[in-house]
Amino acid sequence: MNSSRLIYLDHAATTPLDPRVLEVMQPAFADTFGNPSSFHTVGLRAKELVAEARASVARLLHVREDEILFTSGGTEGDNMVVVGIPRAARVQIRQQCGEEAKPHVIASAIEHHAVLEPLLSLQKSGEIELTIVPVDREGLVDVEAIKKALQPNTVLVSLMLANNEIGTIQPVADVGRMLLAWRKERKTAFPYFHSDACQAAEFLDLNVEPLHVDALVINGSKMYGPKGVGVLFLRRGVKLEPLVRGGGQERGLRAGTEHVPGIIGLAKAFELAQAEREDECVRLTVLRDRLVDGLLQIPKSRLNGHPTLRLPNSANISFLDIEGEAAVLYLDAEGIMASTGSACASASLDPSHVILATGLSYEAAHGSLRFTLGHSTTQEDVDRVIEVMPGIVERLRRMSPTNLDMKYFL
Amino acid sequence: MPDASSPIQSATNAARQGDVVGVGSSAGKGWFYADAVKEHFFRPKNFMQDEAAYGDAAMGMVGSPACGDAMKIWIKVDPETERITDLKWKTFGCGSAIASTSMMSVMITEDGGKTLTEARKLRPQDIMERLGGLPARKVHCSVLGDKALRAAINDWYRKNNRHDQIQVEQGRIIDKVLKITDHDIEEAVLDGADTLEKVQQKCKVGTGDPSCIPEVEQLIRFYMEKFFGANSMGA
Ligand code: FES
Numbered sequence: 001m002n003s004s005r006l007i008y009l010d011h012a013a014t015t016p017l018d019p020r021v022l023e024v025m026q027p028a029f030a031d032t033f034g035n036p037s038s039f040h041t042v043g044l045r046a047k048e049l050v051a052e053a054r055a056s057v058a059r060l061l062h063v064r065e066d067e068i069l070f071t072s073g074g075t076e077g078d079n080m081v082v083v084g085i086p087r088a089a090r091v092q093i094r095q096q097c098g099e100e101a102k103p104h105v106i107a108s109a110i111e112h113h114a115v116l117e118p119l120l121s122l123q124k125s126g127e128i129e130l131t132i133v134p135v136d137r138e139g140l141v142d143v144e145a146i147k148k149a150l151q152p153n154t155v156l157v158s159l160m161l162a163n164n165e166i167g168t169i170q171p172v173a174d175v176g177r178m179l180l181a182w183r184k185e186r187k188t189a190f191p192y193f194h195s196d197a198c199q200a201a202e203f204l205d206l207n208v209e210p211l212h213v214d215a216l217v218i219n220g221s222k223m224y225g226p227k228g229v230g231v232l233f234l235r236r237g238v239k240l241e242p243l244v245r246g247g248g249q250e251r252g253l254r255a256g257t258e259h260v261p262g263i264i265g266l267a268k269a270f271e272l273a274q275a276e277r278e279d280e281c282v283r284l285t286v287l288r289d290r291l292v293d294g295l296l297q298i299p300k301s302r303l304n305g306h307p308t309l310r311l312p313n314s315a316n317i318s319f320l321d322i323e324g325e326a327a328v329l330y331l332d333a334e335g336i337m338a339s340t341g342s343a344c345a346s347a348s349l350d351p352s353h354v355i356l357a358t359g360l361s362y363e364a365a366h367g368s369l370r371f372t373l374g375h376s377t378t379q380e381d382v383d384r385v386i387e388v389m390p391g392i393v394e395r396l397r398r399m400s401p402t403n404l405d406m407k408y409f410l
Numbered sequence: 411m412p413d414a415s416s417p418i419q420s421a422t423n424a425a426r427q428g429d430v431v432g433v434g435s436s437a438g439k440g441w442f443y444a445d446a447v448k449e450h451f452f453r454p455k456n457f458m459q460d461e462a463a464y465g466d467a468a469m470g471m472v473g474s475p476a477c478g479d480a481m482k483i484w485i486k487v488d489p490e491t492e493r494i495t496d497l498k499w500k501t502f503g504c505g506s507a508i509a510s511t512s513m514m515s516v517m518i519t520e521d522g523g524k525t526l527t528e529a530r531k532l533r534p535q536d537i538m539e540r541l542g543g544l545p546a547r548k549v550h551c552s553v554l555g556d557k558a559l560r561a562a563i564n565d566w567y568r569k570n571n572r573h574d575q576i577q578v579e580q581g582r583i584i585d586k587v588l589k590i591t592d593h594d595i596e597e598a599v600l601d602g603a604d605t606l607e608k609v610q611q612k613c614k615v616g617t618g619d620p621s622c623i624p625e626v627e628q629l630i631r632f633y634m635e636k637f638f639g640a641n642s643m644g645a
Contacts, residue, residue: 323479325504326451333452344479344504347547349601366479399457399508401471401482401500 007336007381011222011313011374012164012199018224018375021269025226028261036258037247046260053267060274061216061233062207069232069250070263074198076243077217077232078114080254081194082107082158084240085215086128089155089190097153104129106149107158108141108170109357112196115158116353129153138306139168139358143175150182154191161200161211165341165354165370166305167314169204176212192238198222198230202273203281203311214238218270220262224375225269229262284373285312287382291371292317294386298393302409304355304368313373316341318355318364320404322396327369330392336385341368361408444542447509454508456515458484458498467498468569470561472554479503479551481511483558485518487566493523499558503551506544510537510552514559526563530577532556534637549637550600584625587618592629599633606630 008016028049034042036050050070058065071077086103093103107119109132116132123130131149135141141159150157157179162169172195179193192214197206201218208216215238219230234240234253246255292303292315304316319327324340331338339345341352343366351365371385443451458464467484479502486496497515501507514537518524524532534552538544544552560577567575581591590613598612606627609615616623 321502323503323507326508329451329505342504344507344551349547398459399454399500400502401480402502 005335005381007384008376009371009373009381009385010337010339012167012370012372013339014221014227015224015374016376017226017265018269018272020272021225021265024268025261025265028264032260034260036260037249046258049260050258050263053263056267056271057231060206060270062209063233064236066251067233067236069234069254070258070266071217071230071232071254072228072259073221073230074112074196074217074219075114076254077219077230078112078194078196079118080232080240080243081215081217081234082115082156083118083122083243084253085156085192085194085238086122087241088239090127093153093155101153102127102129103155104131104151104153105156105158106131106133106146106154106191108132108160109134110139110141110163110165110168110354111158111160112164112198115160115194115196119158135168135357137358137360138309139163139166139304139354140306140309141170141175143171143178146175147178147182150191152186156194157191158194158196161195161197161204161216162311163305163354164199165352166316166358167199167311167372168306169200169309169311172213173211176210180212189237192235199311201270203277203313205277206274208233220266220269223269223273226262226265229259229266231266231270280375281312284377287373287377287379288312288315290379291315291373291382291385294382295389297386298390300404300406300409301393302364304358304360304364311372313377314370315372316355316368316370318360318368318409319393320363320367320406320408321400321402322367322393323400324366324368326396327367327392330396331369331385331388334384334388334392336388339370339372341370342366363402363404363408443505443509443544446513446540446542447506447544450509450512450541451505454512456496456498456512456519458482458500464498466569467496468562468566470558470563470565472557472561479507479554481507481554481558483511483555483562485559485562485566487526488523489570492526494518494526494529495523497559499555501554503554504548506548506551507554509541510534510544511555511558513537513541514552514555518559526566526575530560530563532559546638547602550597553600584629585615585619585622588614590615595626595629596633599630600637604630604634 032045032049034046036047054065054068058068086105089103093101105119105128107115119130122128133141133145133149159170159172159175161172176193194215195213196217198219202223214235216233221227240253242253244255249255295317300320302318304318323344324342325345328338328340341355343349343351351362355365355368464484467486469484471482473480481501484498485494488495497518499511499515501511518529534556537552564576581593583589583591594613595609598609601612603609603612609630615626
């Protein structure tokens with residue numbers, strides 16, 4: 001209300017479309033509108049564009065073109081992997097481990113809902129065995145904990161590259177190496193290793209070789225590309241039962257006419273993000289640290305996540321005695337857009353599973369606010385948040401009947 | 411089609427079809443809550459600023475089972491007329507909780523104040539209606555204030571040695587093994603559980619004593635209708 005400039009600090013939710021991306025997408029809506037499966041000129045042109053996009057994404061991931069599948073986004077990619085791999089492995093596991101054996105999957109406690117929900121559903125229906133490995137106070141997974149959870153029937157391990165809520169960057173390469181050694185020792189192809197890299201695509205090197213992953217998911221909407229389009233890298237030889245069947249597109253693993261403008265846009269966005277990532281990381285780290293330092297001046301506050309192993313754009317802070325949704329609405333009235341892990345703000349009325357998984361109290365999750373910076377963020381924006389936040393916390397605390405002590409942060 | 415004429419009902423329907431939306435005058439304007447909710451949220455009325463001055467006022471406090479929120483209410487009552495002349499509150503909760511308590515404080519104290527008997531009859535639905543509706547998953551927030559108020563009324567009777575007037579809400583035990591009452595089921599429904607399975611996720615009812623399940627299902631239907639209107643089941 002006081003400042004006319006809108007300050008968007010919710011880039012982990014989604015990013016605006018980069019005008020350079022829009023520019024390359026536009027012709028594909030009306031001019032090159034063809035169906036890549038058709039044999040005429042318009043169809044062929046569309047097919048070429050999709051092929052170019054595939055080649056570009058493959059180059060950036062350092063993989064082969066036929067290992068790139070286009071999907072409708074991060075959620076679909078994650079579902080394809082965590083449902084499709086155990087299903088495809090069913091028979092083999094039975095042959096190797098006995099008639100009663102089911103595929104076993106390991107996932108970290110802070111995986112995205114797009115990974116956890118389908119896994120929980122498969123566990124419930126009796127299709128898989130599931131082990132959820134915990135994280136420490138900083139949100140880090142322990143490689144040893146994953147190693148201990150491995151079983152002869154483990155077909156898949158899922159660990160995100162960086163967490164969307166608290167920004168903690170996971171030791172994916174270490175887990176990848178450990179799994180490689182395990183497989184070699186036992187002369188087996190299992191378990192496959194999957195990583196959701198949606199939040200990381202803009203900031204980390206996504207060369208999949210050193211990560212030793214067999215599947216990796218990214219999407220357009222978190223890196224200034226279009227929504228509704230994503231990429232699944234699936235290593236050659238990995239068997240996956242498709243979720244969407246039909247006309248045999250994407251190697252028969254994901255049917256449906258290609259979203260040509262989206263695919264072109266995603267490839268461009270990924271190219272830009274990777275080209276500009278190092279400079280942007282340096283710029284955002286400075287701004288993020290300024291924001292964190294400023295906000296931690298407020299009494300009874302705490303930084304959630306890891307102090308250094310975190311995405312350069314991510315700040316998640318809990319304030320005791322206030323409820324996050326109310327704070328988000330007060331911030332919004334000041335033109336500042338942030339998000340919260342509060343139970344009140346979630347559709348299920350459950351507090352953030354990520355913050356709870358780090359061992360923090362329910363109360364701390366309740367008062368958590370996430371600010372995620374991006375291209376548009378300036379130092380003025382950060383200073384404006386630092387300026388208005390104490391007043392908002394103060395106002396909400398005056399209305400609050402609780403006066404919790406710091407032990408809720410221990 | 412469910413009856414969409416009441417504001418609560420239409421808020422409920424809207425919230426179930428798309429995601430949460432405001433209703434009434436703010437519908438379509440893109441703000442999460444209706445205008446009245448916004449007004450009470452950003453400019454809350456009657457919130458407690460000086461607890462010391464209310465040291466001997468009657469007080470009620472509740473916590474929300476749904477999301478761990480807390481609320482406190484203080485009332486001052488004219489002993490002659492038994493009208494509530496002053497109501498102050500504090501809440502640790504979302505925008506809906508703040509707005510509903512604020513609206514309730516206005517409804518209780520306006521026009522000279524409601525009598526204790528009248529105040530006990532105030533229903534969460536009345537508060538929601540004055541607010542122009544709340545999204546379905548926020549209905550339970552308006553129940554908070556109502557409960558805290560009734561606790562404060564009891565406290566007033568207690569302080570005035572009128573113990574016969576105290577109304578304790580003791581739930582009826584439904585699941586004898588797990589000692590789950592009808593209140594627990596009511597709270598689960600308010601918490602968004604609209605099927606037996608979801609209610610069981612929240613309170614495990616019937617897992618120890620399956621014979622109570624038909625009654626539980628009946629109660630779920632009853633509370634769904636009470637809070638979300640007729641035909642809301644399976645919508
Ligand atoms: S108080 Fe938690 S949702 Fe309203």
